[in-house]
Amino acid sequence: xxxxxxxxxxxxxxxxxxxxxxxxxxxxxxxxxxxxxxxxxxxxxxxxxxxxxxxxxxxxxxxxxxxxxxxxxxxxxxxxxxxxxxxxxxxxxxxxxxxxxxxxxxxxxxxxxxxxxxxxxxxxxxxxxxxxxxxxxxxxxxxxxxxxxxxxxxxxxxxxxxxxxxxxxxxxxxxxxxxxxxxxxxxxxxxxxxxxxxxxxxxxxxxxxxxxxxxxxxxxxxxxxxxxxxxxxxxxxxxx
Amino acid sequence: xxxxxxxxxxxxxxxxxxxxxxxxxxxxxxxxxxxxxxxxxxxxxxxxxxxxxxxxxxxxxxxxxxxxxxxxxxxxxxxxxxxxxxxxxxxxxxxxxxxxxxxxxxxxxxxxxxxxxxxxxxxxxxxxxxxxxxxxxxxxxxxxxxxxxxxxxxxxxxxxxxxxxxxxxxxxxxxxxxxxxxxxxxxxxxxxxxxxxxxxxxxxxxxxxxxxxxxxxxxxxxxxxxxxxxxxxxxxxxxx
Numbered sequence: 434x435x436x437x438x439x440x441x442x443x444x445x446x447x448x449x450x451x452x453x454x455x456x457x458x459x460x461x462x463x464x465x466x467x468x469x470x471x472x473x474x475x476x477x478x479x480x481x482x483x484x485x486x487x488x489x490x491x492x493x494x495x496x497x498x499x500x501x502x503x504x505x506x507x508x509x510x511x512x513x514x515x516x517x518x519x520x521x522x523x524x525x526x527x528x529x530x531x532x533x534x535x536x537x538x539x540x541x542x543x544x545x546x547x548x549x550x551x552x553x554x555x556x557x558x559x560x561x562x563x564x565x566x567x568x569x570x571x572x573x574x575x576x577x578x579x580x581x582x583x584x585x586x587x588x589x590x591x592x593x594x595x596x597x598x599x600x601x602x603x604x605x606x607x608x609x610x611x612x613x614x615x616x617x618x619x620x621x622x623x624x625x626x627x628x629x630x631x632x633x634x635x636x637x638x639x640x641x642x643x644x645x646x647x648x649x650x651x652x653x654x655x656x657x658x659x660x661x662x663x664x665x666x667x668x669x670x671x672x673x
Numbered sequence: 674x675x676x677x678x679x680x681x682x683x684x685x686x687x688x689x690x691x692x693x694x695x696x697x698x699x700x701x702x703x704x705x706x707x708x709x710x711x712x713x714x715x716x717x718x719x720x721x722x723x724x725x726x727x728x729x730x731x732x733x734x735x736x737x738x739x740x741x742x743x744x745x746x747x748x749x750x751x752x753x754x755x756x757x758x759x760x761x762x763x764x765x766x767x768x769x770x771x772x773x774x775x776x777x778x779x780x781x782x783x784x785x786x787x788x789x790x791x792x793x794x795x796x797x798x799x800x801x802x803x804x805x806x807x808x809x810x811x812x813x814x815x816x817x818x819x820x821x822x823x824x825x826x827x828x829x830x831x832x833x834x835x836x837x838x839x840x841x842x843x844x845x846x847x848x849x850x851x852x853x854x855x856x857x858x859x860x861x862x863x864x865x866x867x868x869x870x871x872x873x874x875x876x877x878x879x880x881x882x883x884x885x886x887x888x889x890x891x892x893x894x895x896x897x898x899x900x901x902x903x904x905x906x907x908x909x910x911x912x913x
Contacts, residue, residue: 538863540792540815544825547816552780575780576787585784586850587834591827610826614854623778 480511480558485551489626489650490572497559497568509558509567509599513546545595552576556592558599565603565633569596572626583620590615592629593645593659600631601641601663608641612662621647621656628652639665720751720798725791729866729890730812737799737808749798749807749839753786785835792816796832798839805843805873809836812866823860830855832869833885833899840871841881841903848881852902861887861896868892879905 482491500506545554555572571592579585594610601608621627631645640662647657722731740746785794795812811832819825834850841848861867871885880902887897 538815538822541818541821541863542816544817544819544828575778576782577784578781579784580849581781582778585831585834586853587827587831588784590830590834590853591825594825594827594830609820609860610857612854612856613826613830614852616852617850620849623781 476512478510479513479546480509480556483550483555485572485574486555487572487624487626490555490570493570493626493628493650494557497557497570501559505561505563507560507562509560511546511557513543545591548574548576554588554592556595558596560599560603562603565600567596567600567603567631569599569629569631570626571596571629573621573623575623578623580620582623584623586617589617589621589647589657593647593657593661596629596631596645597643597659597661597663600633600643600645601661604633604636605639605641605663605665607666608663609666610661611640611664613659614661615657615659617657619654619656626650627656639667641665716752718750719753719786720749720796723790723795725812725814726795727812727864727866730795730810733810733866733868733890734797737797737810741799745801745803747800747802749800751786751797753783785831788814788816794828794832796835798836800839800843802843805840807836807840807843807871809839809869809871810866811869813861813863815863818863820860822863824863826857829857829861829887829897833887833897833901836869836871836885837883837899837901837903840873840883840885841901844873844876845879845881845903845905847906848903849906850901851880851904853899854901855897855899857897859894859896866890867896874900879907881905 482494486494497506498508501508545556548554552574553576555574556569558567558569560567569592573584573588573592577584577588579588590613593615594613597613598608598610627647627649629645629647631643633641634644635642641664643661643663645659645661646655647659648655722734726734737746738748741748785796788794792814793816795814796809798807798809800807809832813824813828813832817824817828819828830853833855834853837853838848838850867887867889869885869887871883873881874884875882881904883901883903885899885901886895887899888895
């Protein structure tokens with residue numbers, strides 16, 4: 434729903450700052466950094482190979498790392514934040530967010546990084562800033578099952594949301610999902626690897642329109658297609 | 674993506690059979706039962722209160738259990754299947770399902786029931802057969818976090834898919850998600866309870882059109898609205 438990983442966002446903002454100059458970095462990033470600040474953060478980067486990664490996933494990862502060498506692509510790091518969230522700034526984005534302060538929140542983990550290696554979402558996202566697109570390599574583990582033998586549609590929707598969020602954040606900074614429209618063409622076999630190609634199609638004021646397709650590693654099988662609408666959060670609101 | 678819990682489906686099919694007569698039951702259920710058969714099944718019903726349920730969730734649960742007394746509503750049981758799936762029948766629904774047979778599959782768990790009590794998806798679905806609608810009571814735990822303090826959009830999409838699937842299955846039996854279109858209006862606070870009201874809007878051949886809204890317990894806050902298209906799986910295909 435919201436591009437939520439501090440490390441990933443910082444990487445994107447740092448990239449924008451490098452390319453767009455220090456003035457832009459300063460104007461956009463101060464509120465966003467406060468917005469996503471946490472008291473306790475786990476800084477391990479989870480978007481790197483681990484022993485659960487299949488041969489397909491490792492091979493694709495290596496191919497994209499190769500593409501990163503000339504700077505046209507960049508791998509986005511990914512954290513599993515286990516923060517106790519206290520940011521007052523975030524509340525200003527919503528009229529009545531009813532933030533829950535309790536025991537449960539202290540156990541909070543990013544949904545897509547809360548599983549043990551290989552059991553849930555194994556993924557890495559690569560970003561091409563010039564082409565305004567991302568590629569997400571995703572291996573869905575056995576704890577993401579829907580119908581036996583296949584991924585749950587909600588797990589696919591989740592990864593599409595994450596991939597879209599990364600794509601929109603390239604141009605939008607801190608963004609929030611307003612709409613997800615997903616066509617499920619074929620079920621995705623459990624434990625297989627799929628590739629989610631996302632593209633920023635249009636930018637209208639604070640609205641970012643994105644689209645994606647979910648394909649097999651050999652690109653022959655189209656599993657899903659989707660469009661998304663993201664809203665750039667207004668930094669002015671967070672500084673009030 | 675696919676209404677996947679054996680126990681839940683059996684309950685729905687049994688309900689249909691009871692109301693529509695034994696002939697219909699026999700014609701519809703034989704393929705479906707083969708489709709969802711598992712070698713090893715865990716039969717515990719997870720759609721019942723546990724110590725992690727909040728006061729709000731327990732209160733709503735009690736209210737709907739009261740509504741079940743006259744038979745107008747029915748609570749749908751829910752299982753966490755840990756099966757090693759061997760059904761050949763399911764393959765006939767897809768041209769090339771590429772079922773993965775490996776170590777990973779033996780660990781398979783239903784996505785929405787794979788978390789420890791209170792950490793992930795806590796939910797129960799009630800069905801009103803005459804009105805073709807369902808109500809899903811959902812408490813999203815700390816492992817479903819997106820932006821700190823709020824549920825991940827993918828977790829909401831997942832529960833909408835599950836709620837839709839149950840609603841479509843009332844009339845459709847074994848169904849599969851073809852489209853999900855979700856408007857996210859406001860972020861859902863982590864560990865809070867929301868109510869997903871789903872409705873079957875239209876039935877056209879094998880197509881089932883559903884819609885829902887996601888609201889706070891007091892119904893004052895609208896978090897999301899969505900529509901869905903489900904396809905009834907053709908029993909003839911599974912019997913070839």
